[in-house]
Amino acid sequence: MRQYEGLVDGGTDILLIETVFDTLNAKAASFCYRSSFLSSIILNYQS
Numbered sequence: 001m002r003q004y005e006g007l008v009d010g011g012t013d014i015l016l017i018e019t020v021f022d023t024l025n026a027k028a029a030s031f032c033y034r035s036s037f038l039s040s041i042i043l044n045y046q047s
Contacts, residue, residue: 004032 007015015033020026 004035 004015017026017029017033020029
């Protein structure tokens with residue numbers, strides 16, 4: 001969470017979360033993203 005907050009405070013426009021092999025890590029990343037940004041999130045799962 002601190003990494004996301006640092007990027008947001010630094011003025012980043014977009015975060016790309018990719019190549020996640022564990023769904024728990026994907027959930028954690030999407031939670032942090034939603035907590036840090038007011039914009040929407042797009043998730044794409046492929047098996």
